[in-house]
Amino acid sequence: MADALSDYESQAAAILPTAVWDFVAGGSGSEITLRLNRMALDAVTLVPRVLTGVDKPDTTAAVLGHEWSSPIAVAPMAYQRLLHAEGELQLAGAAADAGIPYIISTLSSYTLEEIAGAAALSWFQLYWLRDRAMIRSLVDRAGKAGCRALMVTVDVPVMGRRLRDVRNSFALPEDVVAANFVDMVTEAHAPVPGLSAVAAHTASAFEPAVSWRDLEWLRSSTELPLVVKGILDPRDARRAVDAGAAGVVVSNHGGRQLDTAIASIDALGPVVEAVGNDCVVLLDSGIRSGTDVIKAIALGASAVLVGRPLLWALAVEAVDEALDLLRRELRDAMLLAGCADLNAVGELTTGRTPWQISG
Template sequence: MADRTNCSFVPVSLTDFAEAARAVVPPQVWDWVEGGSGTETTLAANRAALDRIAVLPRVLTGVEAPRTDAPLLGRTQAMPVAVAPMAYQKLVHPDGERELAAAARAAGVPYVSSTLSSTPIEEVAAVGAELWFQLYWLRDRGMVTELVDRAEAAGCTALVVTVDVPVLARRWRDLRNGFALPPHVTAANLPGGRDDLAHQGVPGVSAVAAHIGAVFTPTLSWADLEWLRGRTRLPLLVKGILDPRDAVLAAEVGAAGVIVSNHGGRQLDGAPGSADMLPEVVAAVGDRCEVLLDSGVRGGLDVLRALALGASGVLVGRPMLWALAVGGRAGADAALALLAAELRDALTLAGCVDPAAARELRTRIGG
C-alpha cells in the first residue's frame, strides 16, 4: 500500500486508518469528513448503539471456513456490504471516486455513487464496479429525470434515494471553518455553474450548505417516490429511514429496500443511533423489502451485528474515505480486505457458515 504518512503503517482494523488520514488531509476537510451536526450527539449515538449489541454465538457447529457471499437486491455480492454514497471524494484523493469504485469492484461489492460526486457518473461506471446511483431530489425535476436516465445508461443496477436532507443541517465544524470547496472539486454530475455557491467561502457560513439549499428541494414527498417508481426500471432503495412507519410507507410505494440511516449523524442531531432502530424497522416491513443498515459501521463485527438484527447488509462510509486518503486505491483495497477478514472471523466465532446463518443468531442489548 502506498502510504502517505509512514512507510511502516500496517493497519489491522478500519479504525487504524482514521488517525493516518487525519495527518494527510487539510484540517477543514477532516472536519467535513468526520463531523456531524450540532453537538454531534447522534454521531456519537451511532457507535454507542452498535456497541450495545451483544451477539450470542452458537457452538459446536463445525464451521471452519465460512462463506461471506450474500445476496443484496437479488444479486450475489462477495459480502453483504456496499460502499456508502459520499460526496466530493476528490477532497481526500486526486482520483477520488474512481479509485474507491475500483476497490469495490476488486472486492466484489457494490459502490454507491453520489449525486454530489466529484467525478461524473459515466467515468465512475467505466471502472466496472457494480454501481448503485444515489439520488438527491433537486428543485428542477428535469434535472432529476436527466440524472436517472444517465444512471440507467451508465449501467447502474439500483437507485438509492436519500430522503433525510430537506435542508443541510447546521454542521458546527463547517460553520466555524467557513467551509467551501476548493476550485478543483466540483459537483461533476450537475450542469456547469450549478455549484458556484459551494466555492464561495464566507466566515460563519458553510458554502456547501448554501449550495444545497439552492438546488435541493425540501418538498420531496411520497408522491414523488411513486412517480419515480413508475419512471425507472431500476429497483429503489430509500435511504434515511428511522421511523418504522416510514419504512412501511416505502414498502407500499414499491421500494425494493430501505436503508436505516441518520446520515452518519450529519442531519437531525438528537435522532437515535441507526442500529437502535434497525430491529423495529425489520419487524415493521417483514419480507416486503430488504433492510440495510448505514451509519457507524466500523468493521466485520458490526456487519455480524446488523445481520443478527435482521438486516440484509450494511453500508460502510467514513472508513473508506479514511483509507482512500491514506493510500488511494491501495488503501481502499486494504480496508475492504480487512473488512472481509473481520467478517470471516466474526462468522467463525459466532458459529455461522455464512451470512444467512448470522441472521438466525440471537442478540442482547446492553451486553
Template sequence: MTGPQPLTLHEIEQRAAALLPPAVHDFIAGGSGAEASLAANRAALDELFLVPRVLRDVSVRSTACELLGTPAAAPYAVAPVAYHRLAHPDGELAAARAAAKAGVPFTAATLSSYPIEEITATGATTWFQLYWLRDRGQRLDLVRRAEAAGCTALVLTVDVPWMGRRLRDIRNGFALPPEVTAANLTEAAHSAAHTAVPGSAVAVHTALSFAPTLTWADVEELRGLTDLPLVLKGVLDPEDAARAARSGVDAVVVSNHGGRQLDGAVPAVQLLGEVRAAVGDHDCRVLVDGGIRSGLDVLRCLALGADAALVGRPVLWGLATAGEAGVSAVLNLLAAELDDALGLAGCASVAEARTLRTVVRPHRTPTPPAREPS
C-alpha cells in the same frame, strides 16, 4: 500506505487525520449540532453483544450474498459520500475500482466529484444515489444517465431537505477547492460550493440545489419512472418503512445520515429489528448505515435483521492514506474481520448470521453514596 500494516479501521482513520487538511477532515468526520447522534451511532454498536452458537462446523465459511439482485462477495456496500476528490485526486474512480476488486457494490453520489459514466466504467457494480433537486429536468436526467451508464439500483436520499447545521464546517467557513466539483451537475448548480461565505459554502450550495418538497407522491412517481431497484435512504420510523414497502420500494436504508442531519436522531441499529418487522412479508430489503467500523459491526447488523450494511467514512480514510490501495485495505480488513467474527459466532453463512441473538448491555445506575449514620 507506509508504516506497519493497519489492523483496524480506526488505525486507518488516525493516519488519514494526520494527512488531510484540518477543514477537510472536519467536513468528512463531523456531524450536525452537538454531534450527539454521531457519537450515539458508535455507542449503540459498542453496547450490542452477540450470543454465539457452538458445536457447529465452521471449517468452511462464506460471506457471499445477493444485494438488490446482484451477487456480492459480502453483505456490505460502499455508502454514497460526496466529493471523494477531497481525500485523493483519483476520488470515486479509485474507490470504485477497489470495490470492484472486493466484489461489493459502490454507491455513486449525486455530489460525486467524477461523473456517473466514468465511475461505472471502472467495472464496479454501481448504485446511484439521487438527491431531490429543485430542477425536475435535472432530476430526471440523472435517473436516465444512471440507467444508461449501467447502474444497477437507484438510491433516493429522503432525509436531506437541506443540510443539517454542521458546526465544524460553519466555524471553518468550509468551501470546496477549485479542483473539486459536483461533476454530475451543471457549473451553475455547483459553483456556489466554491464561493467563500460566512459559514459553510457547501450548505449554501445544497440549499440552492435541493428541494425540501419531497413527499410520498414523488416516491411513487419515481417508482413509475424507472425499472431499477428503488432504495429509500434515511428511513428510521418503522411506519415509514412499512409505507415504503407498500409503495413498491425494493429496499430501505435505516440511517440517521451518519449523525449529519437531525442531531438527536436515534441511532439506526436501535430500530433495525422494528423496521425488519414493519416491512413484513413485502419483498423489501433492509440495509443500514451509521458508525460501521468493523466486520464485527456488520455481523451485529445482520443479527439485528439487516440484509447488508453501508460503509461510508472509512472509505474516505482509506483514500486519504493511499488512494485505491487504501480503500482496498479498508475493504479487505472488513472482509477478514467479518469472516473471523462469523466463524467464532458459530455461523458458516450470512443466512446463519441472521439467526443469532443479541443482547444490549444495560446502562449502569450510579450507586448512591453511603449515608452517614445519624
C-alpha cells in the same frame, strides 16, 4: 498497514487539512447522534454458537438479484477528490476488486458515467433536486451507465447544521466540483465567513418539500429497483414499500442530519418487523468492523453500507487493504460466532449492554 479500520482514521488525520477532516468527520449540532451511533453498536452483544463444524464461513450475500462477495456496499459519499486525486474512481475500482457494490453519489466529484465504468456493480444515489428535469436526466443517465438500482436519499430536505463546517467557513477547492452538474453555477466554492458554502449550495439545489407523491412519481419514472435511504420510523418503512420501494436503508446519515435522532442500529429491528419479507433492509451509519456487520445481520439487515472508514483509507492510499481487512474481520467474526453463512448469522441471539452517553 493497519490492524483495524480505526487506524486509517488516525493516519488520515495526520495528513488532511483540518477543514477537510472536519467536513468528513463531523456531524450536525452537538454531534449527539454521531456519538450515539457508535455507542449503540458497541452496546449490542452477540451470543455465539459452538461445535458447528464451520471452518470456512461463506460471506456471500444476495441483494436485489445480485450476488455480493460480502454483505457490504460502499456508501454514497460526496466530493471524494477532497481525499484523493482519483477520488471516486479509486474507491469504485477497489470495490470492484472486492466484489461489492459502489453507490455513486449525486454530488460525486467525477461523473456518474466515469465512476460506473470503474465499478463492477454500481447503484446511483439521488438527492431530490428543485429541478425535476434534472432528476429525470440523472435517472436516465444512471440507467444508461449500467447502474443496477436507484437509491433516493429522503432525510435531507435541508443540510443539517454542521458546526465544524460553519466555524471553518468550509468551501470546496476549485479543482473539486459536483461533476454531474457541469452547467450548474455553484456557491460551494465561495467561502463566506461563518457559513458553510457547501450547505449554501445544497440549499439552492435541493427541494425541501419532498413528499410521498414525489416518491411515487419517481417509482413510475424508472425501471430500476428503488431503494429509499434515510428511514428510521417503521411507519415510513412500511409506506416506502407500499410506494413501490424494493429496499430501505435504515440510516441517520451518519449523524449529519437531525441531531439527537435515534441511532440507526436501534431503529433497525422495528423497521425489519414492519416490512417483513416485502423489501430488502440495509443499515448505514457507524459501521466500523466486521463484528459490526454481523451485529446488523443478526438484527435483521441484509447488508450494510460503509462510509467514513473508507474515506480515511482513501486519503492514505489504502482502500484495497481496508476492504480486505473488513472482509477478513467479517470472516473471523462469523467463524468465532459459529456461523457457516449469513443465514446462520441472522439466527444469532443478540443482547444489549446499557451505555451512558458522555462528552
